[in-house]
Amino acid sequence: MTSTTQPLEARLHALLPSHPALRTSLLPALLTSFTQIAQTLRTSQRVALAGSANHFGDDQLNVDVSCEKHIRDALEGCPSVVVASSEEDPVEVAVAHAPGAQTGEERYSVAFDPLDGSSIIAPNWTVGTIVGVWAGDTAVGVSSSQQIASLFGVYGPRTTAYMAIRLPGQDDGGVCVELGLNEDNRTWDVLREKVTLTQEPKARYFAPANLRSAAYSEPYMDLIHHFIRERYNLRYCGGLVPDLVHTFVKGHGVYVSPVTARDGPKLRRLYELLPVALLMECAGGRAVDPQDGRDVLDRVVRGTEEKGGLVCGNAEDVEMVMRTLRRG
Amino acid sequence: MTSTTQPLEARLHALLPSHPALRTSLLPALLTSFTQIAQTLRTSQRVALAGSANHFGDDQLNVDVSCEKHIRDALEGCPSVVVASSEEDPVEVAVAHAPGAQTGEERYSVAFDPLDGSSIIAPNWTVGTIVGVWAGDTAVGVSSSQQIASLFGVYGPRTTAYMAIRLPGQDDGGVCVELGLNEDNRTWDVLREKVTLTQEPKARYFAPANLRSAAYSEPYMDLIHHFIRERYNLRYCGGLVPDLVHTFVKGHGVYVSPVTARDGPKLRRLYELLPVALLMECAGGRAVDPQDGRDVLDRVVRGTEEKGGLVCGNAEDVEMVMRTLRRG
Known part of the structure; x- marks a missing residue:
């Protein structure tokens, strides 16, 4: 650093x-x-x-x-x-x-x-x-x-x-x-000069948005159990900026805003997802769409009111989250 | 108000x-x-x-x-x-x-x-x-x-x-x-002039400290499932002051710092538990010891380094948490 x-x-x-x-x-x-x-x-x-x-x-x-x-x-x-x-x-x-x-x-x-x-x-x-x-x-x-x-x-x-x-x-x-x-x-x-996520964290962190949707999403509940079992630290204040800044400062962490059949996507693509994804990628992390696993930045946003879900953070944890969510 | x-x-x-x-x-x-x-x-x-x-x-x-x-x-x-x-x-x-x-x-x-x-x-x-x-x-x-x-x-x-x-x-x-x-x-x-917790919340909130200890505490895991199932909102930033201020401002919420066989108590009685408990009681809430259910303020602190667990917030949720934890 x-x-x-x-x-x-x-x-x-x-x-x-x-x-x-x-x-x-x-x-x-x-x-x-x-x-x-x-x-x-x-x-x-x-x-x-x-x-x-x-x-x-x-x-x-x-x-x-x-x-x-x-x-x-x-x-x-x-x-x-x-x-x-x-x-x-x-x-x-x-x-x-x-x-x-x-x-x-x-x-x-x-x-x-x-x-x-x-x-x-x-x-x-x-x-x-x-x-x-x-x-x-x-x-x-x-x-x-x-x-x-x-x-x-x-x-x-x-x-x-x-x-x-x-x-x-x-x-x-x-x-x-x-x-x-x-x-x-x-x-x-x-x-x-260069914020970079690390591959060798001292501790692992997770931020699960809309946690209550795990009540009717078995994959999301499985993911929460995985975080708990693997001794990840919970940090979730419910603000996208502070929750992701936590990842930038600690050098590690994963944020999950899922999309379930009952709850639609929560985050605005133009005002939240695209800027967040550029920051995350420039810090060496990943930001993907939980619905299809595509990189957030790969999707062209067609309207100012489009919304989506988000899985972002260090690449290893983003990939683990996507494997768990897609098993459902 | x-x-x-x-x-x-x-x-x-x-x-x-x-x-x-x-x-x-x-x-x-x-x-x-x-x-x-x-x-x-x-x-x-x-x-x-x-x-x-x-x-x-x-x-x-x-x-x-x-x-x-x-x-x-x-x-x-x-x-x-x-x-x-x-x-x-x-x-x-x-x-x-x-x-x-x-x-x-x-x-x-x-x-x-x-x-x-x-x-x-x-x-x-x-x-x-x-x-x-x-x-x-x-x-x-x-x-x-x-x-x-x-x-x-x-x-x-x-x-x-x-x-x-x-x-x-x-x-x-x-x-x-x-x-x-x-x-x-x-x-x-x-x-x-008078911060008062409400009995009729618009939303319910929970702050689960040391969540990963739920991996080896069935009562704590049961409690987490209860919060999720009952659509409580998760807010947990990991700072005792902001986590409890959230309760004072929203007028509702419950904070749980459990004590498990594997993890000892985390909070210092003199510097954290007693001042917190007085604030919570003066706002009309409760603060109890998860190990025996006694009010935090009822226990005389004998040394400056004593530690304990904490369940605090609006009375109804504190009582629900204690019932769930003690069923274990």
């Missing part, structure tokens, strides 16, 4: 020498919006009421709207961003820019979930933002080779971020970078 | 009219130390390395030591505090005060865990501080009627706190208050 205090700018220049707009405008703007979201959350004590008050919807909406606005404001400041859509407003629309702003040669489409994990905002658990960036004029109906970057903003005791970058045509590889926010001066430091 | 922006001072005056040192010195000092801990954690980006680096011990130790120092400094400023001990240094020692400071009529003993949840600090998940306050010259070997207050500091996207107060002799009742930090001016607002 490499650890430095290298500023972000130098790292981005090394990774993206030929994409100046992405490197100097879009990615820094998104990271700055994560800082703003962190500050909004820190002063939104009233969401503490969201879990039990009658005003749940309103409270939640207020925070979601604030967080979405920070990201949309950031995108408006980036002339290279052509269209954007969000989980809160799932329609791709053109992004307005300042009069006279020139798009230039680089053109990007952005899809984002401003605040993932709404059920755990009230109890003050770590939550996150998910962003995907595609080269070109749309994120919908295109090959994953167009998906050039994805990011997590992570709002916990401190503010961190994960940024995956994979250049078009460079299907194998890419890099996942871990960043820490210096709040005083709003700069970002590279904490790890 | 009562929601106000009542300042803390007024609420404390109403709750503790005859305990001025506790009200105006010790409790505010502890809450201020939580603010300092939150600020320390926010700027300790290097703990992000703790999960996988060779320097795990050192990194963790640095954060733990900083957090402990904030609390010890707070206690030194409170002449009413006679002795203190912590999970990091589990020996009751006299607290030094400024020359000339007079202890006065109120005398308190404090036991605390400065930073609970060390395994989830690196992934930037919510963590917390646990503090217990006893009337008198020691916290060890005394009746729970001496336990006058306990607190959680909660460090997540924002900083919150829970404070239980139960006056000596007032065995039934007491109150659990939810607080939010205004970081700008370091004041605390009362978010909920």
Whole structure:
């Protein structure tokens, strides 16, 4: 593991020498919006009421709207961003820019979930933002080779971020970078130049989403028994961002969001699955569809509201999970 | 549910009219130390390395030591505090005060865990501080009627706190208050005057600690099957503070840290079980020992290193868990 205090700018220049707009405008703007979201959350004590008050919807909406606005404001400041859509407003629309702003040669489409994990905002658990960036004029109906970057903003005791970058045509590889926010001066430091899952874990972890569906899915129940019998550690907070960040930090772990006959798929492909899958692959892990075992990134997403299941994490455990689920 | 922006001072005056040192010195000092801990954690980006680096011990130790120092400094400023001990240094020692400071009529003993949840600090998940306050010259070997207050500091996207107060002799009742930090001016607002678990939940939640021990404990495995079958939601982040705060915010939930023949008890009675149990009882819930079903607060703790199991949460689920575990 490499650890430095290298500023972000130098790292981005090394990774993206030929994409100046992405490197100097879009990615820094998104990271700055994560800082703003962190500050909004820190002063939104009233969401503490969201879990039990009658005003749940309103409270939640207020925070979601604030967080979405920070990201949309950031995108408006980036002339290279052509269209954007969000989980809160799932329609791709053109992004307005300042009069006279020139798009230039680089053109990007952005899809984002401003605040993932709404059920755990009230109890003050770590939550996150998910962003995907595609080269070109749309994120919908295109090959994953167009998906050039994805990011997590992570709002916990401190503010961190994960940024995956994979250049078009460079299907194998890419890099996942871990960043820490210096709040005083709003700069970002590279904490790890390359997040990499390990093959030799000190401990194994599992995160079983929608566990109660195991009541009517024998393969899922078999899988849970396997985890318990093989002494995996349970860590499941119910937020996609913190649950996957746990894997990035521990270097190992597997997340399972199953699809059963009774429960349909839960995760949005454009706003959750595709960005998550790019991050996981760039960290050396795998992200597959539990329904057919295909890599998440191999499926072209045809609409902004498509949903799917997810098995992701270190390759060995993803393969074990798929063997167990498909035996059913 | 009562929601106000009542300042803390007024609420404390109403709750503790005859305990001025506790009200105006010790409790505010502890809450201020939580603010300092939150600020320390926010700027300790290097703990992000703790999960996988060779320097795990050192990194963790640095954060733990900083957090402990904030609390010890707070206690030194409170002449009413006679002795203190912590999970990091589990020996009751006299607290030094400024020359000339007079202890006065109120005398308190404090036991605390400065930073609970060390395994989830690196992934930037919510963590917390646990503090217990006893009337008198020691916290060890005394009746729970001496336990006058306990607190959680909660460090997540924002900083919150829970404070239980139960006056000596007032065995039934007491109150659990939810607080939010205004970081700008370091004041605390009362978010909920009285945290109360509900009898009519919208959803049920469970947090199963050491789940892998179900592999060799049939009663624990039966319990897990019951939760799944009855459609309880799994929420288990592996930090005692955030896992119980989830219950306080959702108004419902049950936490199970079992004791099996193979795995001994995991939680420290003085630093974790007693403060947690007071908070849970003051919120209208229950906290019992899974080995004999006795209320946690009914057992006199004889040494600072004693450990136990825990079943706590809303009374109905605690009783169901105990029936299931004892059938084994």
